[in-house]
Amino acid sequence: MLTFNKIITDYLTRDEDNTVHVQWCPGHTDVKGNERADEEAKEGALLWQPRFVTLTHAMRRSKAQFLQKWTDAWRRTPPTGGFGVANRFPLAWKPKEHVTSTPREVFGRLTQCRTRHAFIGEYYAKFVPAESVECPCGTNYQTRQHIIMECQRYDAHRHILTEDFPGLDLTKLLGTKKGLETFVKFLAKSGAFTKTGTPRGAPARPLLEDEEEDDEEESWWERIERQGNGSGDEGEGGGGEEDEEEEEDGGRGGT
Ligand SMILES: [Zn+2]
Secondary structure: OHHHHHHHHHHHHHOOOOOOOOOOOOOOOOOOOHHHHHHHHHHHHHHHOOOOOOHHHHHHHHHHHHHHHHHHHHHHOOOOOOOOOOOOOOOOOOOOHHHHHOOHHHHHHHHHHHHOOOOOHHHHHHHOOOOOOOOOOOOOOOOHHHHHHOOHHHOOOOHHHHOOOOOOOHHHHHHOHHHHHHHHHHHHHHOOOOOOOOOOOOOOOOOHHHHHHHHHHHHOHHHHHHHOOOOOOOOHHHOOHHHHHHHHHHOOOOO
């Protein structure tokens, strides 16, 4: 009985969806009709099992099915527009680490840059005709690529990117976990993609909110910087680098 109890307890602890149904029947083979009852019980159990589903289990299954449909639709849609190079992460219900851990101001710039809806000439050319499309460095037409790859205003900070991404491949910098970790450091230090293109000054009067943001800042990119090479790969949903490489080969991506 103790062994039985232990097995059942282990089984129930393993998964909250596991259930146990205990049924007693006399085990003597000489009881008339017992064999038949045994067979019937087994068949009955088979019929009854699939319908005995917990609410948690049903919801999980429904979410998984929906995510699959969403992913299928996303895979069928070619990645285009400004977000195309960055739209490479597999879809998931939970926000990615770069969403939850990047300081708010930097995350804003990161998103603007990944979607190409940023303070840059090529955005102004389309949406804000009053603004100049030139780069303050003297280049006629300021693009996202120009700022990341060649603008001399960021020569002093570009090594942050080239150390791990010598080719400055935008699909890697803006569309992989490791690329975003690196790119966030570049944004924070260089001030690239702010309205002025220079780092934002510290707020004159720090608010409690700002202090909390400072804590956030410590938590991710500074930690990665201390560790040296962004080895913190404990991302959720199995989104390790290997997975991302596969995604790159597939040429598709998510938010
Ligand atoms: Zn420039």
